[in-house]
Amino acid sequence: MEELGLWVTEQDLLWEHGFVADGQEKWFFVAALPAAAADEVVFGDEGQRWELMREEAFLSHPGAVGFLQERVRWWCEIRGQTKGPRWLKRGR
Helix, strand or coil, rough: CCCCCCCCCHCCCCCCCCECCCCEEECCCCCCCCHHHHHCCCCCCCCCCCCCHHHHHHCCCCCCCCCHHHHHHHHHHHHHCCCCCCCCCCCC
């Protein structure tokens, strides 16, 4: 729910990966949600604007946050290498 106002269940998760950045443990999650979830997004006072876009568009967008592009690219690579219905990875 953090930062978006969305409730994501464990069943929604496709993949998660923990890592250390700036000396802190952080997590990156990928979830599958219905398109209607976009109408439920509620931001706090962070950010300037948002929009839904295809992965390819985000990865090449000049205004996207670099470290988020890296994480989405990582997910795309992992997804492409994984066979089967779930791509969930727990742990680091």
